[in-house]
Amino acid sequence: MGMVIILIQYTLLFAAVLSLVALGGCFSEHSGVINLGLEGIMVMGALGGALTFKFLGGDASPFVTILAVLFVAIAVGVAYSTLLGIAAIKLKADQTLIGTAMNMLGTAAATVIAKSINLAEDSTKPSSEIAYPGRKSFLFVDGYEFNWFMIVAVVALVAAYIVLYKTRFGLRLMACGEHPQAADSVGINVYKMRWAGVLISGGLGGIGGICYITAGVSSWKFEVGVAGFGFLALAVMIFGQWKPTRIALAALLFGFFRALSNVNSGFEFLKNLNIPGGIYNMLPYVISLIVLAFTSRQSRAPKAEGIPYDKGMR
C-alpha cells in the first residue's frame, strides 16, 4: 500500500513538472515560436530557485520561501528566454538552432556558476552541487512528497485553458502562431504577441526546473542538467496536441513511467520480473519515442510555428 502512495506521489510530481514545462512550450508555439530551449530554461530556473533556497537557509518561513523561490525561478526563466526572443523574433534566426544553443549554454553556465559559488565558499571543493535546506517547506503533507508545485501546476493548467480559449489575449496569441499575416492584417502586433508567448514559456519553464530538482532530493549537481526533461515535456506537448487538457493527461502518462523508474524496486511483482533498473530509467524516453512515432503524423502543430515573421513578406 505504501508503495502505491509513493508511486502516486511521484507520478503527480513528475506530471506537475511535465505539464508546467509543456504548457510553457505550448504558449511559445501557439505564438509561433518553437521553443527547443526549454531544457536550458529549466536548468537556469532551477539554479535560480536553488540559490534562493541556499541563501534563505532552512529557517525562513515556508510561505516566504515558497514565494521567493517561485519568484526567482520565474524571473530567471523569463530572463533566459529573452535570448530566444531576441534571436528568433528580432533577429529572425533559425529557432531550432537557438533552442539547441540555449540547452548547451544552460547546463554549462549553471555548472560554472554553481562551481564558482562553491569554490568561493571553500576553495578545496570544486563541486557543482547546491543543497537546499528549505526544501521541506515545499511539502504540504508531512512525511510524503506532496509538493506545493502540484497545486501550482493545476492552477497553471486551469489558467492556461482560460487564457488560451476564453480571452482576447489567447485568441490573438493563437492567431499569430497559425497565420501571422492574418493577425497583422487586423491590427495585431505579431512581434509583441510572440514576445509574450516566449516570455510566458520562460516563466513556466523556470518553475518546472526548480520543481524537477526538488522532487525527492535536497541537493542537485548541476552538471547533469535536467536529464532531458525539457525534451520529454516537448513530447508531452506534442502528444497533448498543444491543448492544456490533453497536456495534463499526457503529463500523467509520462509522469507515471518516470515515477516507475524511481520506485520500481519497491514492488514485489516488478522485482520478480528481474528487469534491470536501467530499463525503467529508459521507459519514459522510449515511450515518448513510440508514442510520437505513432501520433505525430496526425498531430496538428500551429501552422506558422518556426517561421520568423517578417512584416515585409506578404
Added chain:
Amino acid sequence: MESSENYAIEMLNITKKFPGIIANDNITLQLRKGEIHALLGENGAGKSTLMSVLFGLYQPEEGVIKKDGKIVEIRDPNDANALGIGMVHQHFKLVECFTVLDNIILGVEPVKAGILQKAEARQKVLALSEKYGLNIDPDALIEDITVGMQQRTEILKMLYRDNEILIFDEPTAVLTPQEIKELMQIMRNLSAEGKSILFISHKLQEIMDVADRCTVLRKGKYIGTVNTADTTMQELSAMMVGRNVNFHVEKKEAHPGDVILNVENMTVASKMHKKNAVNNVSLKVRAGEIVCIAGIDGNGQTEFVYGITGLEPLVSGKIEMCGQDITNMSIRKRSVSGMSHIPEDRHKHGLVLDYSLEDNLVLQRYFEPEFTNPAGFLRRANIRSYADRLIEQYDVRSGQGAETIARSMSGGNQQKAIIAREIDKNPELLVAVQPTRGLDVGAIEYIHKQLVAQRDAGKAVLLVSLELDEVMDVPDRILVMYEGEIVGEFDPKDTTEEELGLYMAGARRKEVKA
C-alpha cells in the same frame, strides 16, 4: 465639376517609385459613395502598389489621399481600418483552425475584463449576415467550409468593423460560376446599403456586369476612368493592354486522328487525405485535338497530371502513349518518347530558378550528343546557339539573354521559356497545366495561339485549366473533373459556363465513356 464631398475616398496624383521602376506614376482614383468601382489592369500595372498605398503599407512620394474631402494620412493598416477601409484579400487572411466567428472578431474582440464576450459578437454577426444575405455558419471551422463561405467570412469581417469602403482584390478567381453570381448580388446589396466598393479585377465580363465605373491602369500609368454603361469590353481591353486584343481564340475545325494518349482506370493516391485524389479515370486524347480538363482547384487535376507525367506513381490503372505502355516508365523516358509537360507550378517543376536561361532551355535535352560530347562534357557553344534560337523564335525577353538567371525573369517570360523548351522538343503529346496562370492578356493570347498551332500540327494537347474563359475558348472537347472523377464531357460549342459550373460544383454528373 463634382464636389469633393461626393467621394468616399480619393487618391490624387499618387506616385510611388521603387528602385529602377515607377510602380505608380501620377495615378488618380476617385471612389464615389455607394458605387461599385472597378480597378482594371494587367499584372504589373500597379494595382497592388496602389492598394498598398491606400492601406499604408507604402508611403507615396507624391500625391494625397482624401476621405470625405479631407486630406488624411495613412501610415499603417490600422490607420486605414480606423478610416473605415476594409479589404478582402485575394488570398484570404483567415485562421484555418478557428471558427468563422473567431475569425470575424479577431482584432476587435468584445471583452469584459479580458474575457471574450462571444454571445454578443455572435448576435451582431448573425444580424449582419441576415441584413446582407451572407449565409454563414458562425461555429464552423474555416478549414471545413467552402471557399465561397470563407469569402463571405472575409466580407463579414469588414462589415463587423463597420467599414464603409470595401475593397475586393480579384475576388472571383477562386469561385465557381454560381458563387460568382452570388458574390455579384452581395456586392450589389452592399452598395445599395451605401457601402462604397472598389473591385480589383482583370475579368472584363464581371466588371461590365457589376461595376458602375472603371478606372484603368497600364504599366503604372493612369489611363482613364469610364462609366461601364458607356463602354464595351473591347474598349476596356484596349485601354488595359494598349492595343486591340483578340479575345476569341481563332481556330479552324479540329480533325482528330489516332489516339495518342489512352488512360484506363487511373487511380492516384492523395497526399492530403486518405481518399484517392484521382479515382478510376479513363480518357483518350487524339492527335489534332485539344482536350481540356476543367474543374475547381483541388479536385484531383494536379494528381491526375502527376500520374500521367510520372511525378506520382499510380495506385492502379494503365497509361498508353502512341500505343506504348508508359505506366511504369521513368520521367526521362516519357519525355524522350514524346511527352511534353508545361507544369502547373513553373517555379517548382518548370525551371531551376537559379540556373541560367540557356541551361533551363536545354534541361530536357542536355544529354543528347548535340549538347554533350562522348567524354561527358557539355558542348557549351551548341547550347548557347540552341538557346539563342529559342529565345529569338519564341520571343523570350530577359535582361542578359541566354545568361539571364531564370529567377530574375518576369512570370510571363519564364512561362514562354518553358513553352519554348517543351514545344521545340516536337512532342506527340503536350500536357499543359494552367499554362496562362498569373499572366496578362497579351501573354495569354500568345500561349493560346501556340496551343492551337500544336493541335493544327497534328499533336495531341491535354490542357488543364481553372479559368472558364480558357475552358470555353481553347479546347475541342471539355471533360469536367469533380472529386477525382470525370463527371461530364462537353463540346464547347454546345455548352455554357453555367452548365459547366453545375458539373464543376458537383451538382450534376453524367456517365462518360472514354
